[in-house]
Amino acid sequence: MAAGTRPRRRRAGLSTHRSSFSWGRHPALLAFLLLAGFAVSGVSGAVAYFLPAVTTALHVTGQKTTGHGGKATHPGATVTPPPPGQPFTVLLLGSDNDTKFSPSSVLTQTMILVRVDPATHHAVMLSIPRDLWVPLSTGGSAKIDAAYSYGGAAAAIQTVENNFNVTVNYWAWIGLGGLVGLVNQLGGVDLLAQMPILDVQYPSDLTGNNPYANQRIAILPGPQRLGGVNALTYVRSRHGDILEDIARGQKQQQLLVDIKDTAKLMNLADIPRIASSLAGEVRTNLSLSQISSVTALAHDFSNGDVTQIVMLGSDYRSQNINGQAALVPIWPAINSLIAQNFPPG
Amino acid sequence: MSSRQFLASLATVALMALFGYGVWAVLGTLQSRANHVVDPVQSQALLALPGTIYLAQGGSLYSLQGLHFTRLNTPPGNWVQVAPATGGDLLAVDKGNGYSDLYLLSPGGQVIRTLLQESSPKYFDNHFVYYPRVSPNGQSLFYAWNWIDPYANYNVDFEILSGPLSSPGSSTTVWSLSNLYYQGGDVEPLPLANGSLIYVKYATDTSTGAVYSQLALVTSPGAQPQYLTTPAQNCSEPALNPQGTEIAMICSNNQLQTSTLDLASWNGSSLGTLQELSSGPMAAMPTWAPNGQSLIFMNVPERALPFQLYWVPKASSAKPGAPQEVTQNLSLTATSAPVWYP
Numbered sequence: 001m002a003a004g005t006r007p008r009r010r011r012a013g014l015s016t017h018r019s020s021f022s023w024g025r026h027p028a029l030l031a032f033l034l035l036a037g038f039a040v041s042g043v044s045g046a047v048a049y050f051l052p053a054v055t056t057a058l059h060v061t062g063q064k065t066t067g068h069g070g071k072a073t074h075p076g077a078t079v080t081p082p083p084p085g086q087p088f089t090v091l092l093l094g095s096d097n098d099t100k101f102s103p104s105s106v107l108t109q110t111m112i113l114v115r116v117d118p119a120t121h122h123a124v125m126l127s128i129p130r131d132l133w134v135p136l137s138t139g140g141s142a143k144i145d146a147a148y149s150y151g152g153a154a155a156a157i158q159t160v161e162n163n164f165n166v167t168v169n170y171w172a173w174i175g176l177g178g179l180v181g182l183v184n185q186l187g188g189v190d191l192l193a194q195m196p197i198l199d200v201q202y203p204s205d206l207t208g209n210n211p212y213a214n215q216r217i218a219i220l221p222g223p224q225r226l227g228g229v230n231a232l233t234y235v236r237s238r239h240g241d242i243l244e245d246i247a248r249g250q251k252q253q254q255l256l257v258d259i260k261d262t263a264k265l266m267n268l269a270d271i272p273r274i275a276s277s278l279a280g281e282v283r284t285n286l287s288l289s290q291i292s293s294v295t296a297l298a299h300d301f302s303n304g305d306v307t308q309i310v311m312l313g314s315d316y317r318s319q320n321i322n323g324q325a326a327l328v329p330i331w332p333a334i335n336s337l338i339a340q341n342f343p344p345g
Numbered sequence: 346m347s348s349r350q351f352l353a354s355l356a357t358v359a360l361m362a363l364f365g366y367g368v369w370a371v372l373g374t375l376q377s378r379a380n381h382v383v384d385p386v387q388s389q390a391l392l393a394l395p396g397t398i399y400l401a402q403g404g405s406l407y408s409l410q411g412l413h414f415t416r417l418n419t420p421p422g423n424w425v426q427v428a429p430a431t432g433g434d435l436l437a438v439d440k441g442n443g444y445s446d447l448y449l450l451s452p453g454g455q456v457i458r459t460l461l462q463e464s465s466p467k468y469f470d471n472h473f474v475y476y477p478r479v480s481p482n483g484q485s486l487f488y489a490w491n492w493i494d495p496y497a498n499y500n501v502d503f504e505i506l507s508g509p510l511s512s513p514g515s516s517t518t519v520w521s522l523s524n525l526y527y528q529g530g531d532v533e534p535l536p537l538a539n540g541s542l543i544y545v546k547y548a549t550d551t552s553t554g555a556v557y558s559q560l561a562l563v564t565s566p567g568a569q570p571q572y573l574t575t576p577a578q579n580c581s582e583p584a585l586n587p588q589g590t591e592i593a594m595i596c597s598n599n600q601l602q603t604s605t606l607d608l609a610s611w612n613g614s615s616l617g618t619l620q621e622l623s624s625g626p627m628a629a630m631p632t633w634a635p636n637g638q639s640l641i642f643m644n645v646p647e648r649a650l651p652f653q654l655y656w657v658p659k660a661s662s663a664k665p666g667a668p669q670e671v672t673q674n675l676s677l678t679a680t681s682a683p684v685w686y687p
Binding site: 034037038040041042043044045046048049050186187188189190192194195196197198199200201215216217218220221222223224225239240241242243246247250254257258261262264265266267268269270273303308310312313314 | 360364366375376382445468499500501503526549597628678
């Protein structure tokens with residue numbers, strides 16, 4: 001074939017009218033359409049892969065901080081994102097959301113106040129005992145774990161802000177199944193069990209029809225790898241511990257750090273699998289972009305950057321109030337703790 | 346459109362769909378493999394240690410000879426701990442729902458006899474038994490057993506019991522003090538040739554919230570213990586070398602996320618200065634070689650990865666070797682000390 005000539009393909013018997021369309025005469029268009037087709041198909045594949053994560057994320061993140069039923073019953077409890085780079089405070093809430101309680105009125109057996117200072121690379125975790133007897137933002141006084149059941153995240157935040165004189169910027173809530181699923185999807189966590197955990201009346205409410213059933217559990221002490229159910233058992237059991245709920249706070253903080261370390265091993269492709277375990281079991285007012293920023297920040301924190309605090313006997317006194325075993329705050333001691341670890345700004 | 350063009354279009358569309366599926370599938374393969382775990386029998390050790398080592402993973406027991414693992418032929422169960430017995434046999438704990446039982450197994454995993462059956466149709470008559478150890482003279486069995494306070498159902502800490510190996514349940518001796526009180530209790534008995542016992546006592550300082558463990562030495566059942574380590578060292582999981590002169594142990598120095606492998610000389614009544622053999626990050630359950638020259642222990646290659654077996658050459662020398670990884674891609678049960686037979 002002579003140089004410069006273009007081969008022309010024709011098939012015998014086919015019409016070659018000028019008006020008929022031939023792909024061979026539009027190679028650029030053909031290439032573009034093929035590329036576009038493959039691109040759309042590839043993007044569709046990626047969308048299908050990440051769809052569960054996106055769906056879950058849209059459901060659980062960016063929640064409005066309102067009372068139950070979406071009512072803004074506590075307008076004072078509007079949470080404000082801090083300026084970029086400034087310290088911020090997150091209230092972590094956890095509930096025994098088994099069928100003993102209506103899903104809309106669960107208590108928060110776990111309340112951990114976390115202050116993160118990106119500039120100094122330091123975080124402080126303070127566990128608030130669930131039995132602390134305080135004035136609630138919804139009116140009256142009760143154990144602090146009731147605030148969420150009366151008025152959702154807004155009431156829990158307002159109650160914490162009122163009593164501890166702190167500003168809460170973000171909140172996140174997780175249920176029992178959420179913690180179990182999260183740890184399982186991470187492949188388990190390495191945990192240094194501080195003591196043998198023995199409980200002969202541990203709730204057997206994750207499976208079965210009777211939320212009041214008990215079971216006998218044993219977690220051995222020392223370094224070990226725990227799956228979701230055992231990790232939950234470690235942080236939830238209290239009967240066999242002389243510090244009861246206070247010890248739970250310590251263990252919950254320990255597990256949070258272990259989860260943070262394990263999450264460092266995950267990558268983008270793990271997100272759909274992890275997100276699938278959180279559907280319906282996690283809520284937060286953090287947006288996706290904020291979660292991304294916080295996650296990146298957490299990756300840079302070493303465990304030495306995290307201070308873990310629980311309230312001890314010098315911070316409260318035990319008292320029976322209205323037939324309930326409560327902890328009455330000793331505010332000078334608690335205020336000192338707060339001033340030292342949760343400075344304003 | 347000709348039939349050929351139609352077929353070409355169809356093939357193109359199919360290729361596009363296949364490409365989309367491929368993207369979806371490839372994304373799935375990009376998930377983190379950091380926690381990838383295999384069955385030991387599908388794995389091979391990185392280095393061959395002499396003798397036979399017994400380990401637990403995922404409710405099964407395995408032996409390691411040279412580079413190869415074999416699953417023991419145990420009855421179905423949740424086998425969570427293995428320990429040395431006499432004559433090359435094994436002690437093994439099978440954890441059930443709310444209890445655990447103790448068996449004497451042959452080296453191949455067959456049940457020779459049941460030593461302690463702790464399951465019961467009566468809810469509060471169920472118990473957990475763990476950490477079995479045979480006394481050096483081979484006559485007695487020591488173990489941790491959770492008692493139930495008749496006056497407070499929540500008070501169920503571990504205590505150390507012993508009984509004749511031939512029939513452990515026929516008569517039991519309580520070695521722990523009776524002041525167990527919601528602090529975890531006593532575990533990990535280490536019976537000594539002179540009749541004394543080292544065990545690990547857990548306790549809580551309620552004023553600071555600190556929980557710690559200490560190695561305790563008692564010369565007779567129920568005697569006041571002499572503590573061999575301090576609360577600040579927070580040590581546990583002791584292993585005495587065959588010569589009876591050194592004890593390896595795990596210490597956390599009150600850290601919540603790291604533990605180290607430490608070694609101290611032992612003169613029968615007190616420990617020498619602790620020497621760190623491994624900084625962890627999650628060292629656990631040391632076991633001496635039959636000749637007492639080296640030891641093995643559990644550890645993680647890095648924080649948050651599953652536990653593997655490690656070997657410390659020349660552990661008892663003045664200059665111990667650096668720990669070497671023996672297994673990979675396993676998730677060994679770190680609450681069960683390996684058994685190492687010649």
